[in-house]
Amino acid sequence: MTLAALRRALSPFWQFEDTSRGDIYARAAAHQRNLRLRASLPRYLLRWLLVSASAAAALRVCDALAGEIGRKLDIFALVAAGSGLICAWALCALLVIGYAYVYLCRAAQTARRP
Helix, strand or coil: CCHHHHHHHHCHHHCCCCCCCCCHHHHHHHHHHHHHHHHHHHHHHHHHHHHHHHHHHHHHHHHHHHHHHCCCCCHHHHHHHHHHHHHHHHHHHHHHHHHHHHHHHHHHHHHHCC
8 A cells, every 4th residue: 555545545635625715616616515525524533533443452552561571662662652653643633534524514504504
């Protein structure tokens, strides 16, 4: 898997268009497209939830193994630190994608009102 394919698999924002560029009709069309694409966001939330859960599990296991060995810096301590960084990154991604989903759902509700 290439880096570009991994980025597309984990980040939904490559699909969305910028709604602040162009004339009023181009912005409205981009906004409507973004509202249609909001249905794909829960799939990305689930992916990041799985990444976060697996990183948290790896962090717990490697932290326990590093504690049993001793106070030296070893491979388990390094893997635990890397898993902690991935877990924090996944939580940030969950927050950003979740906010975008809620924002687009609320925008769709207000667009339906007369």
